[in-house]
Amino acid sequence: MRHGRFALGSALGAGALAVSALVLAPAAGAVEPQEASIGFDCGSFGSGTATLKAAQDGTAATIEVSTSAITAPVDVGAGAVSSELTLTKNGSGSTAFTGNSNPAIPAGSPVSTGPLNGTVAAGDSLEAKSLKIVVFGITVTCNATSAQSPGPFKF
Helix, strand or coil, rough: HHHHHHHHHHHHHHHHHHHHHHCEEEEECCCECCCCEEECHHHCEEEEEEEEEEEEEECCEEEEEEEEEEEECCCCCCCCEEEEEEECCCCCCEEEEEEEECCCCCCEEEEEEEEEEECCCCCCCEEEEEEEEEECCCEEEEEEEECCCCCCCEE
């Protein structure tokens, strides 16, 4: 009987400790805003706006990009776009988010790419400044023509 009470008490104590650890564990970081827009000029490939969607999990962050500045001239298969989004970091430095993940893009549709992966630290402020996309060996470089709206991503 004594062993049964001891085992039950130990199990309850371990359970309480596990619940306490969950309550006190730091939450995954949150980025604000989660969505922003920016103007891009892609030279002879066109110009237009881009929508950026950011997410954060600790020091890992992702940004998805969809832009009307570039349209697919032909059908582009999933995973065929290689991208690098360069962002101004904390007003002076820079950082890059990269990846080659994209949904299938039908001919004539705006190019979407991401999630692009990068690393962030608490307090980082990031604002897009350029986007390089490589599709079928053709490189398109787009430069920001406006400030990111509603403002930089704050991690």
